Amino acid sequence: MKCYNHHDRDAFGVCKICGKGLCLECMDKEDDMVICANEHGRRLLSDKILNILFILVGLVCFVTAFAHDFDLFKILLGVISVSIGVGGFKKQKK
Numbered sequence: 001m002k003c004y005n006h007h008d009r010d011a012f013g014v015c016k017i018c019g020k021g022l023c024l025e026c027m028d029k030e031d032d033m034v035i036c037a038n039e040h041g042r043r044l045l046s047d048k049i050l051n052i053l054f055i056l057v058g059l060v061c062f063v064t065a066f067a068h069d070f071d072l073f074k075i076l077l078g079v080i081s082v083s084i085g086v087g088g089f090k091k092q093k094k
């Protein structure tokens with residue numbers, strides 16, 4: 001099998017996401033998975049940042065709600081944000 005991007009090079013691995021053959025220059029590793037460099041790496045990273053942001057926003061909602069006004073809307077928003085963030089992390093591990 002040849003690299004998807006360099007037809008003159010042998011592939012050293014196959015992308016777990018799209019199944020393309022990749023040479024050493026084109027492959028990247030994400031949690032021990034071989035993936036296309038640049039193409040999926042950035043997407044996985046931005047997903048992680050997004051999940052962390054959701055959890056942070058949720059925690060801020062909790063803290064401000066409990067520290068100040070016990071606003072039920074903020075508590076609800078916190079629960080939803082944290083569950084979206086944690087759910088996103090669980091989805092990625094599968």
Ligand SMILES: [Zn+2]
Binds near residue numbers: 015017019036039040
């Ligand atoms: Zn790929």
Ligand SMILES: [Zn+2]
Binds near residue numbers: 005
């Ligand atoms: Zn290549």
